[in-house]
Amino acid sequence: MTGSGTDKSKAGFEIEGPIVILVEPQLGENIGMAARAMGNFALGRLRLVNPRDGWPSLSAQRAAAGADHILERVELFHSVEQAVADLDLLFATTARAHDQAKPVMAPEAAATEMKQHIAGGGQVGILFGRERWGLTNEEVARANRIITFPVNPGFASLNLAQAVLLMGYEWFKLATEGAIPFAAPERSPRASQHQMDSFFENLVRELDRVEFLRPVEKRDTMLVNLRNIFFRMEPTKQDMHTLHGVIMAIAEGRKGPAKGGVLDGEQATRLRALLAEHGQGAPSEGTLRGLARLLRRNPTDAERILWQALTRDRRFAGQFKRQTPVGRQIPDFVSFVHRLAIELVNEGETATILADRAGRRAWLESRNYRVIDINVSDVERDLETELVRLERMIAQAT
Numbered sequence: 001m002t003g004s005g006t007d008k009s010k011a012g013f014e015i016e017g018p019i020v021i022l023v024e025p026q027l028g029e030n031i032g033m034a035a036r037a038m039g040n041f042a043l044g045r046l047r048l049v050n051p052r053d054g055w056p057s058l059s060a061q062r063a064a065a066g067a068d069h070i071l072e073r074v075e076l077f078h079s080v081e082q083a084v085a086d087l088d089l090l091f092a093t094t095a096r097a098h099d100q101a102k103p104v105m106a107p108e109a110a111a112t113e114m115k116q117h118i119a120g121g122g123q124v125g126i127l128f129g130r131e132r133w134g135l136t137n138e139e140v141a142r143a144n145r146i147i148t149f150p151v152n153p154g155f156a157s158l159n160l161a162q163a164v165l166l167m168g169y170e171w172f173k174l175a176t177e178g179a180i181p182f183a184a185p186e187r188s189p190r191a192s193q194h195q196m197d198s199f200f201e202n203l204v205r206e207l208d209r210v211e212f213l214r215p216v217e218k219r220d221t222m223l224v225n226l227r228n229i230f231f232r233m234e235p236t237k238q239d240m241h242t243l244h245g246v247i248m249a250i251a252e253g254r255k256g257p258a259k260g261g262v263l264d265g266e267q268a269t270r271l272r273a274l275l276a277e278h279g280q281g282a283p284s285e286g287t288l289r290g291l292a293r294l295l296r297r298n299p300t301d302a303e304r305i306l307w308q309a310l311t312r313d314r315r316f317a318g319q320f321k322r323q324t325p326v327g328r329q330i331p332d333f334v335s336f337v338h339r340l341a342i343e344l345v346n347e348g349e350t351a352t353i354l355a356d357r358a359g360r361r362a363w364l365e366s367r368n369y370r371v372i373d374i375n376v377s378d379v380e381r382d383l384e385t386e387l388v389r390l391e392r393m394i395a396q397a398t
Contacts, residue, residue: 020122032063033161039067041168087125092143095156107170188238302376
């Protein structure tokens with residue numbers, strides 16, 4: 001974006017630097033972009049030798065992106081001889097070896113000599129050649145030093161403005177001792193061990209509630225890995241406040257479907273009972289889909305345990321879906337491949353819930369679905385026995 005990063009409220013550097021001399025530049029756009037690069041690095045003096053399209057140039061002004069103060073002070077010359085007449089140290093930039101017996105320098109070394117010479121009251125200039133073929137041997141012969149850039153020898157040609165920018169960067173870096181315009185904002189103090197421990201206890205408590213730290217035999221290793229993640233961050237006190245807020249927001253979100261969270265097992269069981277008691281009428285398709293999403297988001301503890309087994313156990317992986325409508329019914333789990341539905345049965349279900357479940361079973365069986373009831377208490381007490389029973393039922397039908 002044009003002007004990006006430019007803060008007009010800040011004062012720029014006033015540094016006496018080398019004079020940039022463009023020899024017979026062909027495009028006004030390149031002159032403007034060279035002026036822009038000069039402005040980036042506090043180079044204020046630009047001389048032009050016979051610009052092809054004349055001067056002033058509207059295209060140069062457009063490409064300068066605000067470096068008008070440089071273009072307004074441009075000095076015009078008819079020859080290189082005139083343009084360098086008042087200089088006592090001249091550098092010529094080139095990508096080609098001109099076989100001339102004079103020092104060849106990299107930009108950084110050249111900038112060092114320029115700084116020393118200017119500090120002693122000298123006048124320094126840098127010659128940049130034509131876009132198409134650079135500087136002639138005669139023009140290079142006028143220079144005291146040659147500057148060449150460390151570039152790919154198989155593709156060494158630089159755009160004119162790029163060459164000015166590279167030289168300007170090395171000059172400015174040296175002149176300002178590498179100072180950068182801004183630094184990271186001051187951070188709040190580093191979090192104490194006590195703060196870290198408090199946060200970690202909070203995190204582990206919430207992870208336990210969603211059964212993240214499983215299986216049990218890997219719990220200690222997982223906790224070590226989690227602790228290392230946060231301690232490597234070297235968080236500040238403010239970071240800890242933010243992370244505490246994140247954990248609590250997630251925890252609070254579980255307290256109700258209106259917040260997009262999940263209920264705990266007891267709350268989810270009550271939700272199902274409520275839906276059964278008030279859902280005797282035939283729901284519309286939209287209501288049915290919404291109900292399915294609600295139930296998926298609010299699993300009971302037993303449902304979470306069984307669903308993890310069905311998705312991770314090789315005997316069943318990929319064969320079941322959870323809380324997916326089958327017509328106008330929503331069984332807890334369904335396998336369309338095996339035309340098998342699983343219903344989780346809670347102890348002490350009311351007559352209304354039992355009637356609702358019986359109606360769902362009759363509807364599914366009338367459409368050639370087999371329905372297997374699994375007691376919640378059996379899932380929590382001996383899951384593997386129930387999985388074997390399920391496996392056997394699947395095998396009998398194949």
